[in-house]
Amino acid sequence: MKIFARRLLFLTLFCSVAFPQSPGDDFRSLQVDASKVIGEIHSFQGLNGPPTPVMAGLPDLVERYKELRVGQVRTHDFMGPTEIDSKFDQDNSFLAWLIPDPAQRAGVVKAGNASVIFPDWAAGPQKPASYNFATTDKVIAGIRASGAELYYRIGRSFGANVNPPPDFDKFANVVKHIAMHYNQGWRMAFTITLPIGNSGMNRRFSGLALLNSFTRCMKERLGP
Numbered sequence: 001m002k003i004f005a006r007r008l009l010f011l012t013l014f015c016s017v018a019f020p021q022s023p024g025d026d027f028r029s030l031q032v033d034a035s036k037v038i039g040e041i042h043s044f045q046g047l048n049g050p051p052t053p054v055m056a057g058l059p060d061l062v063e064r065y066k067e068l069r070v071g072q073v074r075t076h077d078f079m080g081p082t083e084i085d086s087k088f089d090q091d092n093s094f095l096a097w098l099i100p101d102p103a104q105r106a107g108v109v110k111a112g113n114a115s116v117i118f119p120d121w122a123a124g125p126q127k128p129a130s131y132n133f134a135t136t137d138k139v140i141a142g143i144r145a146s147g148a149e150l151y152y153r154i155g156r157s158f159g160a161n162v163n164p165p166p167d168f169d170k171f172a173n174v175v176k177h178i179a180m181h182y183n184q185g186w187r188m189a190f191t192i193t194l195p196i197g198n199s200g201m202n203r204r205f206s207g208l209a210l211l212n213s214f215t216r217c218m219k220e221r222l223g224p
Contacts, residue, residue, distance in 0.1 A: 046072035052142035065146035073143045074151040080112030081139040086160040088112040095159030125173040
């Protein structure tokens, strides 16, 4: 494998030297006058992953995020925190591939299941006692402490269950109450992305139906 990679690299470098590209119809000249300001370059320093550890043994990176000037953190693959109804199983093949060590995986499974926001699907979404915000609050506080804004992704982590919510309207109602919980505090932007595809749910269910439920619930609370 290493020999193949070296040969491929050599061939790529050889072709770049042996067959140099010359300006033509497919290229255009670009001139920059650094003495003039005509706009602002938007930050590309957004990322997935919290600055606080997602599992035991990892470092706290709040200060490093500050030094890097991370502008935005998307709540993707947080392994429990910020997720609504994720279920983690020790024997999940994807989770086993991601975390091969059984002991380490067991710790992630235990912590993940203990930190989801709406752990009991039979609970009522109108009742504050139905929600488990403690761990998510700490994770979001870490993001804010790093100076980054929050991009709150609705979905599940890689290695969690993939079955769709049994009741889209109820799921959307839970999302609405999560938005209410956080918007009453930090007034952060609340961005919704559908929990399909790499968000870890089954692609076979209708994302449009879930979006309709989200839109209806959000309009009821936040207006059009």
